[in-house]
Amino acid sequence: EAQVTQNPRYLITVTGKKLTVTCSQNMNHEYMSWYRQDPGLGLRQIYYSMNVEVTDKGDVPEGYKVSRKEKRNFPLILESPSPNQTSLYFCASSLERAPGTDTQYFGPGTRLTVL
């Protein structure tokens, strides 16, 4: 089944404790992206990747890191989480045959709480 998977689905942690949220897709997609969803703000893009070893900042990159060492994986790293990073996080991917027009496929989401 074609899908985007994220782990963990739920995470409660404390301020300053490094964490990684994994994202994997099995559709051989070129493009991958991370978003956070907050009430009243919709989805805001954190980072995106156009291909292996190519990443760029979205609108809210502060406090996050990413890497794209393999085409299928795009982990999101919070080196020192803070309470304002409590949010619902989504990973997405798309094929990008025609950049800018392709549908993005979303993972099920990771609900993160930072105490």
Add this chain to the structure above:
Amino acid sequence: GDSVTQMEGPVTLSEEAFLTINCTYTATGYPSLFWYVQYPGEGLQLLLKATKADDKGSNKGFEATYRKETTSFHLEKGSVQVSDSAVYFCALRATGGFKTIFGAGTRLFVKA
């Protein structure tokens, strides 16, 4: 910079009512426009899209027309069902661009 503005929700309708959710955008050039839907507890999934002016996207009875002159992409459905209750997001991507801009989302409740 680019932006998307959606009508605020929640929107509450009775079954079989007509639905309109307004979406307007600001962008340079000619973006592609999307409507995504999020059902409770799930990720987003594409509902429909339009990649150039005057295109009409349609799916599952929903429609939206890309209006460049009014910079709008309003979502419509002639007769909503209880199963349409969800959050609807309007989004844009600049042609050839890699950033995606989402609206704040509009929650729809449909009563039986």
